[in-house]
Structures are given as structure tokens and as C-alpha cells.
Amino acid sequence: MDSRTLLALVLSIAVLIGFQFFFGGDVSQPPSEETGVENVPTTGISEQASDHEYGERILTDGGADVSSLSSIRKPDIPVDTKAPLRKARDITVETDLYQLVFSERGGTVKKYLLKQYLTTLSDDAAPVNLIDVSSLHLPLGLQMESQPPVDLSSQFFEPDKEGLKLTQAGEEAQLKFTCNMSNGIKITRAYTFHQGSYWIDLSVYLSGAGTIPGTLCLYNKPGKEGSGLSGFTYSKFTFTGPSYYAKNELHEIKLDDIGEKHAYTGPVDWMSYGDDYFMTALVPIVSEGPWNVLIEKKEADGLTESRLTALKPSLKDAGQGVEVLNLGVYFGPKDIDRLNALGHNLSKAINFGWFDPIAKPLLYFLKFLYRYIHNYGLAIIIVTILIKIAFWPLAQKSAKSMKTMQKLQPKMAKLKEKYGKDKERMNKELMQLYKTYKVNPLSGCLPMLLQIPVFFALYKVLLQSIEVRHAPFMLWINDLSAPDRLMIPGVNIPYLGGIPVLTLLMGLSMYLQQKLSPSSLDPMQARMMQFLPVIFTCMFINFPSGLVLYWLINNVLTIAQQHYVNKFTD
Template sequence: FKADSYLIHCNIIVQNGSDIPVNDAISISVPGHFDEEVNQRSRFAFEGPVAYLDNKFTTIKPKDIEDKDTYSGVVGWVGYTTRYFLTAVMPDTPETSTLKLSFANDVVTNRLVSQMPRLDPDKQNQLSFTLYMGPKSHKILSQYDNLLKKSVNFGFFDILATPLLIAMNFIHDILPNYGVAIILLTIFIKLIFWPLGTKSYKSMNEMKKVQPLMMQIREKYKNDKQRMNQEIMGLYKTYKVNPASGCLPLLVQMPIFFALYRMLYMAIELRHAPFVGWIQDLSGPDRLFHFNFSIPFMDAPYGIPVLTLLMGASFLLQQKMTPTAGDPMQAKMMMLMPIFMTVLFINFPAGLVLYMFVNNIISMGQQYYTQKILA
């Protein structure tokens, strides 16, 4: 091994000291601690035994080991992953092997079992493999092995999250502050969705124009819900207004949002990465000051979630700029939205809150600009 590397190259030499041929296998174990606390964390980012088996990244939930504890196939590597770190064993030559798993006393053991060639008396065989123990960094793992970097996996949203991670790291290489990188990445994403956003704000402006007519219809047919809905749909058709178009940009951006959440939660690059002032860890929730008492809806550490409150205020301001809904029930729900979003984000990573805050500020600017042009 080398001081500047996370790799350890190993050779196992087996010698037959008997007087008969031997057909046996070599087993290499990768254990990992897995208790109830780890199980709870695993809901957000998988922790447990993993493998690159038959050209596919495979996760094995400890609770499933009782039903199936053996897997066979061409093994690229086998290991144990946590939120930020990976321990993996890589055979020098990928070959068909067996994985044997066990789970007892809060310890999961992932064993790579490789069949040895026939070993005659006084002969010896050698098994070579590489051990990786280090961070799940896309940059670092890419330097070592293309198969090993598959361990940086964001689940269902991996196809979106991985390019976002690469883009964020690219920006960070130029401007070495991950908070700034997130802001610039947000601007880039917003530019991609700019035409769709403009179309949405134009539609909302048209909705604003028909609001007085909608109120008249609701008052006139308040005792006849069916007729009211027919008249409102006729109004939409006459003025060519689509009430759902205002929600379209948000729906389209939802996969990006979830991909960013997974990326910002799991990317070791953001672990203890500072931004400004009180935000010294973009992977954790923002807290100004620390309190010894608990706060409703807030996980420890307890403090003032300044950035989250600013994000909630931006939702409130954005709502003030948006035409009120014609449906009273919908209007009440929209009034509660800023509070709901603030509570929802209160324990989210500061990097994700920063993304939403910047996204809202840009959206308000775009909305103001669009309304000014249409005025």
C-alpha cells in the first residue's frame, strides 16, 4: 500500500502440504455494523452490503438475508457501504464467484467465496485482490477503477443525480466553494427551464384576468355545483386558460429536486463543506446558535434555521405575486404552503435549502419580469 492511496494490494498464497490433491475455496469477509440506528438512516441513503455483480450494482438489505443469503455471478467487487464511505474487495480478475451473507448481533458479514483450482501436493496457488477503504468520492473512485465508482449510486434518480454531482464538482474546481457551486448550478438549471417558466407565468397572468368572472360564476351558482363547474370550464375554454399550467414547471422540476436531494445528502464532497457564516456543513441542516431544549418538528442539533426561514419567506413572497385561486379551499391550502414547506425543509441539508431559496428568488424575478412585459 501507499500513503497517498486508499488501495491495499493483497496476495494470498495457499500451499498444499499434504500428500493428496485439494479442491477448496478461499473466503474473504467484509463485515459492517448494522443496528436500529443504521437501519433508520438507511431509509434516506442505503447502508449495508453491496456488490458489483454481473455488471450491475447490487444492494442487499440485511432484513432480506434470512430469505436469501447466497448470490452467484461474475463479481467485480464486493463490500459494505455507509452514507459516505466504502469498504470493498476487488479480485484482480473478475470471475464467477459466490457471495455468502450472514447477519447476527448487529453485524452484517459479506463474504466473497472464490473457488481455487485443483492444488496438487507440494504445489501452491495465489489469489490476488485489492482492498479499498475510503470515501465514496466520484473523483477518487474514478481514478482507481471504473467499476468501483458504481458504488456512488443515488438509486432511482441516479441518472439525474450523477450528472448534477459532476457539474457541481466542475464548478467547484473553478470556484472552490460548494455553496457558490450550488448557487451557480441552480442558475444553470433555472435557465434550462426558463421558457417553461415564462409560459407558466403568462398562463397565471391570464388566470388573473378571469378571476372577477370566476367569482361572479361562483356567487351566481353557489347552490348548483354541477352548473358552476360547467360554467367555469366554459370560461376557461372561452379565454383559452389552463388552470393546471401554472403547476407544470414545478411538476417537471420535481425529478430534479429529488435527484438534488439524494445527491446533496449522499455526496461526501459536501460533508463538512462550509459556505458562509453559520453554515459550516452543507450536508447537514442549517442552525444559528445551539439550544439545549428541543423544538417542535426539528431534529437535533437545535437552533435557529435561518436559511430555512428565509426560504419560507421567499415562498410567501412568491405566493403574494401569484394570482389567488378561484376555489376558496385551494386558496386556503396555498396560504398554508409556505408554513408547510418551512416545516418540511427544517431538517433537510443546508445545500438543498440553499438551492430552493435561490430557485425561489430567481423565479420571483422571472415572474416579475414576465408580468411587467405583459402589463
């Protein structure tokens, strides 16, 4: 087997198994102790800090070293045993983008429906709901870090309005929830909503109890793999779970790998739970803090609690109490333009792993094309053509070299016959032959080799970008992020359902490409190469249809180029 054929086979296998290695993303494991992050044992957060008003040890430069919430001594908030015993009302807030339902009990979020994103493509599909947890673990639960800590999720928060509906462009509205405890302590949660934005401003005020750090909690769990039935759908090739961005580094926390708890103390840009398409995030307005992040696995089904604590709340009374928390809340899609506009490094939540330097520009360019042609399938075709043009000189040189190699086959056969028993001499003579005719035996595989990073980057974009989720192309292809299937009534292929027409066309294009390419005189090599279209067809059968479209168009352009070389090159 010559080196060109061997390399082609190696590249094919690399494409086949490479995505299983790369597509998990560049998941940052918890930093070492030098970065201020530690894996926490089940006993809780570190208690090594000396006593301080906010339970932290303050360095001379104003930064926080190690947090110890349990060192807080005063003032305390006693549990209110006289909370009203009645059914909690639902308070609904509606904008053009979402419908949010609060519960009076705890002032927590009970439901969050994204109006512009549906769970499936069916006509009766429901909007994506980012809240899929039990009533015992609703997001935006509040806890005051007194001694002992007081969980306010069971306390009633009275709203100042029965609900809100924003209808005018640029409209803003505020909703306040107030918990008046029987001991005279008052806690107010003030939300400000913005029409046309997923961003919500949140301030928490404490009156009658001095200044005590406050904690907000996120509760989330992944949906079933590939189900698409909940906001957070699990995929074994990408990351779904809690994360935070601190000190210019993204930390994606896999609790199954590092233990039941993970903690960090220091400046934080944001803390979130997310998957490929959506995220729920808490964003400190003043990121320096210091803040305490505690992420804990609560139940076997993957339910995760993420807690964000302001260790140094404001000392100023804002008229309705001391502001103990000042945050932005973002519950919505991982739309790169929206996240960039909001700042706070939120766009770093879109993580394409090792291929980020290629995937991000590719995504921006696809979005640029979409603004004019309004079809991501056509945008992919244009990108494929432009990539082919960029590689045209190299591919043209490679095609000519392969044709020259075909002409040299008789001479190579004679050398193998003459020096077959002397491998060293035969290789030396072959190298001299290549040098004489100025050909490179590996040049035929070079264009494919250079396109592999683009291939992987496009896969990541199609798999993880909200922009192409449920994006139609034409005919039966109604979702470029999903495998193509032509559904015919009465036809149900086992394990596939419909007919993968686009994938079969891609396999056929590879077969035609091989027929036009210079063939090897070695029958064994020829038979091995004939299996490549079958291998690629099987491999692509469950790939996103947008990726299959890219490879199909690339093959068609390669066939046209090879036809040109065969016809007009001596």
C-alpha cells in the same frame, strides 16, 4: 376549490412525504434462482453439487453452476495446535491517505484511519475509522476451505517488516505476512500499497498443501443513526450494509428482510460493506471466477460477515506457493472519480436509486464547478440559476397565464353563480372560457411539477455524496450536508439546538412569492395557500442546508420573475 389550487396542495404533500418513499434508494433484492442467487437456510451453502477438486460443478462452457465448499475432500489442512502463545504485535502502514494497523494474529486489519476525513467538524475530531468491530471479528480474516475448513484468524502471521511509511509520490511498497505451521504448511499474504491511492493489492499463497480454495472475510456493522462517530453511519433514508456487484447488477442485501443468510455463486466484480460515504470492498482481479459470496448476520447489533471465496484458484506455483487468492482491497471514500479510475464497476456502489439518471450528472456538474470556485454552496447557487434559466420560457408562460386567470376571476365567479347547481354545465362553460382566452388552469403548477425530480435528485446528492460531506458554504453554514443551525451562546431551542436561519428565510421567501402571485377570490383557497410556507418550513427544517439553499435561491428568482411579469405584462 379550483383544480390549480388542488394540484398545488397535492404537490406540496408529495414533496412532504415523497422523500420517505424514494430516499431509501433502489435497493436490489436478491435475484431469483435463474440469476444464480439463492436465499440460503441456516444449514449453510447448498450441497447439491457433485464432488470436484474445487467443490463445484463445471459446465461445458467453463462456468460454475452450483458451489458446494463442503464437497472438498483433499488435500486437508490440519489445525496447527502448536501456534505460538504470545501477545500479537501491531504492524502499522501509513500513506498520505490512511493509517492501517494490522494484527499479527490472523494477519487481519485492526484499525483503518482515513486521514482526510474526520468524524465531526470540531477541532479535536478524530479521523474516521472504518474498523469498528471486536477483536474476534476483524476484517480480512482468512479461511482455507479444506475438509474441515480451517479458520486462520487465530494463527500468527509473521511480517517481513516492522512497518511501512510511504512518503514519495507514486511510491509502492510490499508487506508480507507468513504463517509457518508446524505441519510444514506455509501461507503467505502479500500486500502491495500505493502512495496516493486507497487501492491495495493482495495475493494469498499456499505452500505444502496442494491447491485449496481460500476465503476472505469482511466484518462490519453500522454506527448509530446520525452519530457520525464511525465510518458507517446508519440512516433510515439510505442503505447501509453489505452489497456486491455481479452480472451488471447491484445487489444491496437487507438481511432483516430476506433472512439470516444470503449466497450467490458466479462472476463477481466486487463485494463490499458501505454506507452513504465510505466502503470496504474486496475486488477480484479476475471477476469471472467463479466466486462464492456468502453474507450472514452474526450478531443482533447488526454485525455482518461477508465471505468471498475463490472456487477455482490458480494451479500455478508462483515460487512462494500456489496463488489461491488474487484481489484488490479498497477501504475508503465513495469518491466517484477515484472509483471510476479504479474500474471494476466500483462506481456502481454509489447508488442514488430511482433518481440516478439525474443525480449522477448533477454530481458531476457540481464537481466541475467546484474545481473553479472551490465552494459547493456557490456551485449549488449556479446550478439553481441555470435550472431557472432552462425553465424560464415555461415559467414565463405560466406566470402570464396565472395573471390572465386572475383577470378572469370575475367572469368565473359569474359562471359559478349562474350554473352553481349544475356542475356539468358549469365545468363546460369554464372550459370554454379558458379556451376563449387561451389559458390553462394547471399551468401555474407545471414549473414546480417539473422541478420535483431535480429537487429529489439534489437531496440524494447532498445526502450521499462524500464530496459535500462537511463542505462549508459561508458564515454559520459549515456543512452543506447537514441542517443549518446558527448556534448562539445561551440559546438552545428544544429539538433544534440552534436557529434554522436559512430555513426561516426560505419560508419567508415562499410567503413573499405568494403575495406577488395572482390571488384567488375564494377566501377558503386563499387561507389554504397561506399554510404552504408554514408546511414547507417545517418540512425543510431538518433537510440538508444545501437543499434549503437551492429552494431559497429558486424562490428568490421566482419572486424576481413574478415582479417582472406583474410590472411589464398587460
